[in-house]
Amino acid sequence: MMSLxxxxxDQVVVIAGKDRDLKKQxxxxxxxxxxxxVLVEHVHVIKKNVRPNPQRNIKGGIAEQEAPVHISNVQLVCPNCGPTRVGHKLEGxxxxxxxxxxxNEIATKGKKK
Ligand SMILES: [Zn+2]
Structure with missing residues (x-):
């Protein structure tokens, strides 16, 4: 699998598209x-029709949900210098x-699969 x-x-900023905002992480x-x-919090929010489902206690109506954006639209934030490109190196x-x-190394916050 390709490493993205x-x-x-991760903390990212959106560098392209309608939610472009270089200041907001x-x-x-x-x-x-x-x-x-990638799916980014509060980015590319779309409205979605939800069907009522009483068994799951879903009322139905319109729900807002993030939609994926292309990885080239976002940039990883380095704690030292802000939005940056990512490289890789071998440590051991x-x-x-x-x-x-x-x-500097950028730590992984999520769990590894
Ligand atoms: Zn840096």
């Missing part, structure tokens, strides 16, 4: 590595993510 450099629970909710898309036998600007 962005993982669940947002959390990655999920990553679809196959499609190269482990591959870690590093900031391309300052070279």
């Amino acid at each position: 450099g962005i993982q669940r629970n 947002r959390r990655v909710l999920s990553v679809d590595a196959e499609k190269g898309r 036998d482990k591959k870690v993510r590093v900031c391309k600007k300052c070279g």
Whole structure:
């Protein structure tokens, strides 16, 4: 599987699209590595019709939900320098993510699969 450099629970900024905001850090909710898309909190929110389902206590109506954006629309935030490109380096036998600007390791917050 291709490494996208962005993982669940990362802080990112949106650099393209209608929710572009370079100042606002947002959390990655999920990553679809196959499609190269990420789900980011409060980004690309769409309205969705929900059917009532009394068994699951769902009333129905219109719900707001994030839709995936392409990975190229977001940039990982380095704690030192802000939005940055991600590189990789080997530390022992482990591959870690590093900031391309300052070279610091960017820790993974999410659980590894
Ligand atoms: Zn950095």
